[in-house]
Amino acid sequence: MEVIKKQTGAAFTLKKGQKLKVLDPLGEQVSDMVLFNAQDTREKISSGKTLDFEENILITKGNFLWSNRSRKMMEILEDTNGRNDFLLAPCSPETFQIMYNNPEYHPSCFENLYTNLEKFNIQPDDVPTAFNIFMNVQFAADGKLRVDPPLSKAGDYLLFQAQMDLIVALTACSAEDSNNGSFKPIHYEILD
Numbered sequence: 001m002e003v004i005k006k007q008t009g010a011a012f013t014l015k016k017g018q019k020l021k022v023l024d025p026l027g028e029q030v031s032d033m034v035l036f037n038a039q040d041t042r043e044k045i046s047s048g049k050t051l052d053f054e055e056n057i058l059i060t061k062g063n064f065l066w067s068n069r070s071r072k073m074m075e076i077l078e079d080t081n082g083r084n085d086f087l088l089a090p091c092s093p094e095t096f097q098i099m100y101n102n103p104e105y106h107p108s109c110f111e112n113l114y115t116n117l118e119k120f121n122i123q124p125d126d127v128p129t130a131f132n133i134f135m136n137v138q139f140a141a142d143g144k145l146r147v148d149p150p151l152s153k154a155g156d157y158l159l160f161q162a163q164m165d166l167i168v169a170l171t172a173c174s175a176e177d178s179n180n181g182s183f184k185p186i187h188y189e190i191l192d
């Protein structure tokens, strides 16, 4: 099991057919995940295509994660928590300036994604909306969004299976509101 320390990230390759387990070791910790086709990084995970083809806002066990070229990138084989978000962008330096009124430097998923993806020649502007594992976004009938503490308990995990050769980037999210005010690690494991 690999450890992503609090407020950091990681990026690695995953072969077609391999499985990826993403685990919340302590509970109430979000992990943002983005995916790229390892052979052509212009193909990447798409929130819009996934919500479209899966016909649901809530993506969980049995659903696929789709690319901007309308191809399956991952299948979700298991999800012990069941609540993930695919609406909101990764938290970024501007998130903390605009939504938290904090002008100081603040770690963010966006920075942790693009700095780890640099070794694959992926630029900051290439980072798409992330699949926000364990993120608990609630929505009212009028469309109003609210970010609540994650429902994940210690040991909750998702198991994904790659549908093509992938570059994967993962974070342990740095936004106070998304993680019930504290920052914790995320664990992951690649399984053949």
Ligand SMILES: [Zn+2]
Residues within 6 Å of the ligand: 032, 090, 091, 108, 109, 110, 172, 173, 174, 175, 178
């Ligand atoms: Zn974040």
